[in-house]
Amino acid sequence: MIRFDDGAGYEQMMGKWSRLAGDIFLDWMQAPAGLRWLDIGCGNGAFTETLIERCAPSAISGIDPSEGQLLYAQQRAACRMADFQQGDAMTLPYGNAGFDAAVMALVLFFVPEPAKGVAEMMRVVRPGGTVSAYVWDLLEGGFPLVAIQEQMRAMGKTPMLPPSPEVSRMPVLRQTWTDAGLLSVQTTVINVQRTFSGFDDYWHTALLGSSVGPVIKALDANEFDTLRSGVQQRLPLQADGQLVISARAHAVTGVVPG
Numbered sequence: 001m002i003r004f005d006d007g008a009g010y011e012q013m014m015g016k017w018s019r020l021a022g023d024i025f026l027d028w029m030q031a032p033a034g035l036r037w038l039d040i041g042c043g044n045g046a047f048t049e050t051l052i053e054r055c056a057p058s059a060i061s062g063i064d065p066s067e068g069q070l071l072y073a074q075q076r077a078a079c080r081m082a083d084f085q086q087g088d089a090m091t092l093p094y095g096n097a098g099f100d101a102a103v104m105a106l107v108l109f110f111v112p113e114p115a116k117g118v119a120e121m122m123r124v125v126r127p128g129g130t131v132s133a134y135v136w137d138l139l140e141g142g143f144p145l146v147a148i149q150e151q152m153r154a155m156g157k158t159p160m161l162p163p164s165p166e167v168s169r170m171p172v173l174r175q176t177w178t179d180a181g182l183l184s185v186q187t188t189v190i191n192v193q194r195t196f197s198g199f200d201d202y203w204h205t206a207l208l209g210s211s212v213g214p215v216i217k218a219l220d221a222n223e224f225d226t227l228r229s230g231v232q233q234r235l236p237l238q239a240d241g242q243l244v245i246s247a248r249a250h251a252v253t254g255v256v257p258g
C-alpha cells in the first residue's frame with residue numbers, strides 16, 4: 001500500500017510536480033475568483049496553496065486521510081484561510097451542495113471506488129458548480145518516476161500502484177464523469193517538465209517518493225546498485241549536466257446538473 005506519512009518529504013518530491021501540473025490545470029479551468037472550493041486528497045497542501053494563490057477563493061476546505069500530510073498543510077502560511085480536516089473521499093463529512101467547486105489533484109487513482117468518490121463530489125457541490133480532477137497517466141508512461149518503474153520491471157520487481165490505476169486512462173476518466181451524470185464534460189492533457197541539477201539530485205528526490213521509495217529501501221546493496229545504474233542509463237543528461245524529466249497528466253471537469 002502506498003502511504004503518505006511525511007509532508008516535508010512529499011513537498012520535495014511530489015509537491016513540486018503537483019505545482020507544475022496544478023498551474024496548467026488551473027490555467028485550463030479558468031475558474032473565477034470568490035468560489036467556495038473543496039480540495040479532496042489535499043495532502044500536504046501543495047495544490048491547496050496553488051489554488052489559493054491563483055483563484056482567490058472566498059472559502060476553501062481540504063480533506064485527506066493522512067495526518068502527516070495535514071500537519072504540513074496546516075503550517076503553510078499561504079493556507080491560513082483553509083479549513084483542513086482528516087477524512088476519506090468516499091464518505092465526505094460535508095452537507096449537500098455547500099461548495100461551488102470540488103477538485104481532486106493527483107488523488108482519484110487512490111480512491112478504491114472512483115465512481116463513489118465522484119458521486120460524493122457531486123453531492124457536496126451546488127447545481128451548476130464544477131467537479132474536476134487530474135491524475136498522472138500512470139499506465140501509459142506519464143508518471144514522473146516511470147524510468148524507475150521500468151527498471152524495476154526489468155529486474156523482475158513489481159512497482160507499487162495505487163488501487164484504481166485504470167481511471168488514469170483518458171477514456172476511462174471521461175467515462176467516469178459522463179456515467180456520473182456530470183454535464184459539459186471536458187478533458188485535457190497536461191504535459192510538464194522538471195529540471196534536476198544532475199542524476200544525484202533526481203535520485204535523492206525519487207527516494208522520497210511514496211510509491212518507489214519504500215521498494216528501493218527494501219532492496220539489498222547489489223539490487224540497489226543495479227537499479228540505480230539501470231535508471232541512470234535510461235536518463236541521459238543534457239550537455240550542461242542537468243536532467244530534464246517529463247511527465248503527463250489527464251484532467252477532467254464537468255458541471256453538476258440541476
Ligand SMILES: C[S@@+](CC[C@H](N)C(=O)[O-])C[C@H]1O[C@@H](n2cnc3c(N)ncnc32)[C@H](O)[C@@H]1O
Pocket residue numbers: 004014015018040041042043044045046047063064065066069087088089090104105106107110111112
Ligand atoms: C499524490 S498525493 C496528492 C496530494 C495533493 N492533492 C497534491 O496535489 O499535492 C495523494 C493524496 O491522496 C490522499 N488519499 C489517499 N487515499 C485517499 C482517499 N481514499 N480519500 C482522500 N484522499 C486520499 C493521500 O493521503 C495523499 O495525500
